[in-house]
Amino acid sequence: MDLGIRGRTAIVCASSQGLGRGCAQALAEAGVILVINGRNRTLLEQSAAEIRHATGTAVTPVVADVSSVEGQAALLQACPAPDILINNNGGPPLRNFLDLDRKALLDGVTMNMVTPIELIQKVIQSMVARGFGRIVNVTSVSVKMPLAGLDLSSGARAGLTAFVAGVARTVADKNVTINNLLPGSFDTARLRGSLSSAAKRSLVSEEEAAARAMANIPAKRFGTPAEFGQVCAFLCSVHAGFITGQNILLDGGAYPAAF
Numbered sequence: 001m002d003l004g005i006r007g008r009t010a011i012v013c014a015s016s017q018g019l020g021r022g023c024a025q026a027l028a029e030a031g032v033i034l035v036i037n038g039r040n041r042t043l044l045e046q047s048a049a050e051i052r053h054a055t056g057t058a059v060t061p062v063v064a065d066v067s068s069v070e071g072q073a074a075l076l077q078a079c080p081a082p083d084i085l086i087n088n089n090g091g092p093p094l095r096n097f098l099d100l101d102r103k104a105l106l107d108g109v110t111m112n113m114v115t116p117i118e119l120i121q122k123v124i125q126s127m128v129a130r131g132f133g134r135i136v137n138v139t140s141v142s143v144k145m146p147l148a149g150l151d152l153s154s155g156a157r158a159g160l161t162a163f164v165a166g167v168a169r170t171v172a173d174k175n176v177t178i179n180n181l182l183p184g185s186f187d188t189a190r191l192r193g194s195l196s197s198a199a200k201r202s203l204v205s206e207e208e209a210a211a212r213a214m215a216n217i218p219a220k221r222f223g224t225p226a227e228f229g230q231v232c233a234f235l236c237s238v239h240a241g242f243i244t245g246q247n248i249l250l251d252g253g254a255y256p257a258a259f
């Protein structure tokens, strides 16, 4: 399917690997000119080179912490008025909520709520003026379903979800959409890190920990960054202009409810 976005521009935050990289790759395949981002220069430049090589698309790597004011300024300097914004970031570490002091709480909210809102504020007016804009926020299944130790991530992302639900309706008539993608378990470095900790806690191998986790997913497997990216690219396409303010779960059926 031609997504109709060839030649459009996108900022894809936190995209040197994992889900962000999957989104960048799929947008590049659709002909979108990219700014990609991460803090580790080597990894980021390698990803930019691979995406360029695979798709022939222009890819500008911006080494920056997306949560910082300076990092956001660097991204916007590279692409001041993107047609597409993919909000992604790291998540707070797994932690008992009783152990979170004020700084940890505010850092988590900054990462997963304030940062995406700030970036939306900075790009949305030019999208409205052009009559085209696609914003996708990577959130989590934890917005709908509690996950032990991820209360801060869940709370901050739920805050973002509620915030953009209203904003999305104010720009829908200008062909600017805002949607959230809710990943379940995707095979990324972050998931492998959690599995490694789970394996140590349960005194089993990492393979066994992965097998146990997959057994709890109706699809009996983890998702791939590539399939996540393709859904993201579709939401950014010309065909998805009537989808806005939605929370789209990608979890192989793990969330056990009809709605």
Ligand SMILES: NC(=O)c1ccc[n+]([C@@H]2O[C@H](COP(=O)([O-])OP(=O)(O)OC[C@H]3O[C@@H](n4cnc5c(N)ncnc54)[C@H](OP(=O)(O)O)[C@@H]3O)[C@@H](O)[C@H]2O)c1
Binding pocket: 013, 014, 015, 016, 017, 018, 019, 020, 037, 038, 039, 040, 041, 043, 064, 065, 066, 067, 088, 089, 090, 091, 092, 138, 139, 140, 141, 183, 184, 185, 186, 187, 188, 189, 190, 191
């Ligand atoms: N994988 C899953 O199953 C899953 C499930 C639910 C929610 N999520 C959420 O989805 C998001 C992406 O997860 P993932 O699994 O793709 O993680 P990942 O494989 O660890 O990749 C994270 C990417 O973000 C970059 N990054 C992290 N912090 C950054 C920052 N402050 N500024 C700029 N770039 C930053 C990393 O590069 P650098 O480290 O070099 O900066 C890397 O490119 C996270 O918020 C995660 O909590 C993931």
